Amino acid sequence: MSREKIPDGPLADSRSMLDVHAMFKAEFLLVPALIAGVPPGDQQRTDVVADHVQFMCAILHAHHTLEDECLWPKLTNRGAEEVVRISHLMEGHHADIARILDQLNNELRAWRGSAGSLHGPALLQTVKQLLPALLEHMSAEESQALPVIEKHVTADEWQQMAEAGTRHVSQEEFVLAVGMITCAKLESSAHMPLSPFEQQSLQVLVPYAERVHGRDNHVGIKHWLDR
Ligand SMILES: [Fe+2]
Numbered sequence: 001m002s003r004e005k006i007p008d009g010p011l012a013d014s015r016s017m018l019d020v021h022a023m024f025k026a027e028f029l030l031v032p033a034l035i036a037g038v039p040p041g042d043q044q045r046t047d048v049v050a051d052h053v054q055f056m057c058a059i060l061h062a063h064h065t066l067e068d069e070c071l072w073p074k075l076t077n078r079g080a081e082e083v084v085r086i087s088h089l090m091e092g093h094h095a096d097i098a099r100i101l102d103q104l105n106n107e108l109r110a111w112r113g114s115a116g117s118l119h120g121p122a123l124l125q126t127v128k129q130l131l132p133a134l135l136e137h138m139s140a141e142e143s144q145a146l147p148v149i150e151k152h153v154t155a156d157e158w159q160q161m162a163e164a165g166t167r168h169v170s171q172e173e174f175v176l177a178v179g180m181i182t183c184a185k186l187e188s189s190a191h192m193p194l195s196p197f198e199q200q201s202l203q204v205l206v207p208y209a210e211r212v213h214g215r216d217n218h219v220g221i222k223h224w225l226d227r
C-alpha cells in the first residue's frame with residue numbers, strides 16, 4: 001500500500017500537549033468537589049459551576065476535534081501498521097469520551113434547571129465515568145501517540161493545529177483556555193518566562209478562577225501574582 005509522504009521541513013515538537021493535558025487534568029479533577037459543594041437551591045452558585053463545567057466540556061471537545069482533524073488522519077495515512085493502530089486507538093478513545101460528554105451536558109442542564117437540587121448524584125456519576133476515561137486517554141496519547149506524532153507530523157502542521165483552536169471557541173473562551181494552560185505551566189515551572197499574550201490571559205483568568213474555585217486554589221496564578 002502506498003503511504004502519504006511526510007512533507008519536508010522540521011518535525012513537530014509535541015511538548016506543548018503536556019501543558020494542555022495538565023490543565024485538563026487539574027480542572028476536571030476539581031469538578032466533583034465543585035458540584036458536590038453547591039448548596040441545593042442556590043441558583044447563583046449552580047449557574048457558576050454549571051457554566052464552568054460546560055465550558056470545560058466544550059474546550060475538551062474542541063481539543064479532541066482538532067486532534068481528530070489535524071493528527072490522526074496524518075498518522076493513518078503516513079505511518080506503518082503500529083502507527084495506524086495507535087491512531088485508531090486515539091479515535092476510539094475520543095468517540096467514547098464524546099458520548100460521556102453528551103450525557104454529562106444533558107445532566108448538567110437538568111441539574112442547573114433544578115438549582116442544584118435534583119440530578120446531582122446522576123451528574124456526579126457521569127463525571128466519575130469521565131475522569132478515568134479521560135486520564136487513561138491522555139496518558140496513552142502522551143506515551144504512545146506523541147512519540148509517533150514527532151516522526152510523522154511537521155512543525156508547521158503542528159502550529160496550524162494550535163492556530164485552528166480559535167475556530168472552535170470564541171475569542172473570550174480562547175483567552176480563558178490559554179490562561180488555564182499558562183497556569184498549568186506555572187504550576188510545573190513557577191519561574192518560566194511568559195509571553196505578553198500569556199500574561200494577558202492570566203489577567204483574564206484570575207477573576208474567573210476566583211469566582212469558580214475561590215481565592216486559594218490556583219497555585220500557578222499565585223506564583224505569577226507574587227512575582
Ligand atoms: Fe491531546
Ligand SMILES: [Fe+2]
Nearest residue numbers: 064067090141
Ligand atoms: Fe486526545
